[in-house]
């Protein structure tokens with residue numbers, strides 16, 4: 001898979017404290033197979049958990065989109081021609097982020113609008129309960145991008161016990177309060193989700209970059225699946241957690257700890 005950007009990061013770690021923008025500028029061109037970015041969603045409030053906190057307030061939607069555009073644009077040169085980007089957002093911005101990605105990459109680079117259906121959470125008497133996030137999947141070259149369709153257990157009686165190719169709706173529960181993988185970092189994503197995404201969109205041995213790594217879920221999934229994890233986060237507490245989880249993941253390579 002060629003260059004391994006993780007080795008070129010100044011402090012030698014696969015996860016480091018940095019702004020996504022600076023981290024992107026430090027990456028060699030065409031060195032990353034998959035970018036998975038799970039930025040703040042512009043919820044308008046700080047996200048807090050027992051193991052950390054991050055700010056999620058922008059003066060306006062256009063301010064948020066400008067922030068995101070600058071970082072995605074700086075990252076694109078680091079993606080290989082066979083590579084892809086998965087941008088994880090939600091109902092607040094997905095319609096605008098899709099347009100942003102169309103602008104930066106071209107509408108013909110759109111591959112999927114994945115729906116992560118997670119189940120948990122409250123409901124409202126005034127609308128349908130919001131129970132999914134949006135993951136926008138774009139490639140660099142429609143004729144060359146790497147993809148290995150994930151397989152999930154079939155649910156129909158006819159195929160019971162067999163597997164079928166996953167659809168663009170990924171039914172994966174969010175992390176429950178008792179889950180062993182729970183770190184206490186706010187908005188931590190489940191390893192089962194990242195395992196599917198990493199295996200589907202990054203070749204074995206390839207490089208996965210998560211520029212807003214938080215507690216390191218994508219990095220851990222990458223390491224466990226035999227991919228090379230590279231990540232950063234502005235929050236030192238997040239990077240500390242990610243590094244700790246990565247140490248465990250590399251000790252158990254091949255299985256999700």
Ligand SMILES: C[S@@+](CC[C@H](N)C(=O)[O-])C[C@H]1O[C@@H](n2cnc3c(N)ncnc32)[C@H](O)[C@@H]1O
Nearest residue numbers: 019020038054188189212214215217233234235
């Ligand atoms: C939604 S959380 C990521 C959660 C992560 N996927 C997980 O499973 O733990 C977003 C993260 O983006 C980080 N962040 C915010 N602005 C950033 C920036 N400019 N550069 C790098 N990270 C940033 C926050 O500190 C936060 O940890």
